[in-house]
Amino acid sequence: MVSECDLDYLILGGGAVGCIYGGLLSNSGHNVQIINRSLKTVESIKKNGLHLDLNGKKINCFPKTGQPSDAMTARVVMVFTKTYQTRNALLGVLPKMNSKTTYLSLQNGLGNGKILSDITHSNSILHGVTMLPATLLKAGHVKSKGVNTTWFGSYKSAEHNIAHSILHDLIKCDFDVSLVENPNIHIWQKACFNIALNAISALINGSPGLIGDYPGVKNIVYELAAEAIEVAKHDGIKVEIKKIYEMIDFVCTNHRYHKPSMLQDIQLERTTEIESLNGFIVERAKELNIKTPINQMITELVRARENASKFWKSSE
Structure with a gap:
């Protein structure tokens, strides 16, 4: 996306949904890193890649991966952690980010946009929700069956261009995604x-x-x-x-x-x-x-x- 960043996307949270988003974005040609606190998960993905079973279609992906201390500077940080993990997860990667970084929450629960804003103090924050059903079978192995509808939009002054760039990238990965005025x-x-x-x-x-x-x-x-x-x-x-x-x-x-x-x-x-x-x-x-x-x-x-x-x- 921009030369000032090492990555197009940093996926914060290597659970089932984060692996699907990170894997498909990586296969679409983007520079992606999946960050997970579990060393076992990180080493498994490094060694064997990701194995996705999406509605019966088997897909192998080989994104970068690492623990928070391994994070690289990203244009977009997509947050998939559980809400109670968000603060520590963000603080673990924030030192590597810069003023150009946009943060997007697609987490479950309420209040996630505010949490991102309070912790990052960024003026470029998006939030939304995904209906993607996903099960983590074991480290690096994810199964999903059903629709993957996602909606997102601005929480705080996210640049129009970056939101549309994310939308374009996700559509290219065959996500059913919409950029909406009121994601709440x-x-x-x-x-x-x-x-x-x-x-x-x-x-x-x-x-x-x-x-x-x-x-x-x-x-x-x-x-x-x-x-x-x-x-x-x-x-x-x-x-x-x-x-x-x-x-x-x-x-x-x-x-x-x-x-x-x-x-x-x-x-x-x-x-x-x-x-x-x-x-x-x-x-x-x-x-x-x-x-x-x-x-x-x-x-x-x-x-x-x-x-x-x-x-x-x-x-x-």
């Missing part, structure tokens, strides 16, 4: 859906199909969505309410055994994204003087569930 609508749309399903899946140790099998549990999911939608409305975000409920019904019927990321995190004894989903709703509702009792209860339960293994280990 799409960010909140997906967040309301995740707020409804993810925490419940984690708590019942089950997938959307199990939720759909129990009408009482599904009603709790609807109530979680309704509270999040109410907060969105008070913040002036016009989400498509009917579409959110249709998405819930669709996954309960058609993706019965899909494991939401929060369920995977609990099963692997990792920190979840509860704070950027249901927890965000609870805190924002307090600021708006709105009551969100179901989200409050679910947030507290997931916080406790995150620490259950540590609790039982302490008894030993």
